[in-house]
Amino acid sequence: MTPAADKTAHADQATELLIQNRTREMQLMQETLARAHMQERLHEAEHQRMGERLDRAARLMRKAERASLRARKALAVAVL
Template sequence: MNPAAVDPTARAEQATERQTQNRILEMQLLHESLARAHMQDRLHEAENQRLVSRVARARKLRQRAERASMRARKALAVALM
């Protein structure tokens, strides 16, 4: 005969131990899931920040090119007069 089947106290203790282990595992998985979601958010933030920086840099370079173009046009106009 199975001793656990004979002793209801031992069986209850085993069930309680299993429930405790399951709760511990669920909490660990919950924390891992939360950490994973947090890291995903941080990665998206960093990606968005890189995109913003690229756009700002492109805008600055375009403005610099426009100013250089205007200076060249003015210099050409002065040279032709």
């Protein structure tokens, strides 16, 4: 192999390695982005579930307060 051909082959190998590295980096970037997006969606879902639990607890508390008021009124009527 001539020195010029050797340099060309070496440059081709270096270029191929560079392309492979860039391709790998892009794949890793895409995976990282997908992972971050999934984490964000999971966080949003958890936040929504927490809000729904708080809403349900508030509804149940109001229902219990109404039941308590009805019981006190019934007791007051029974005592008279």
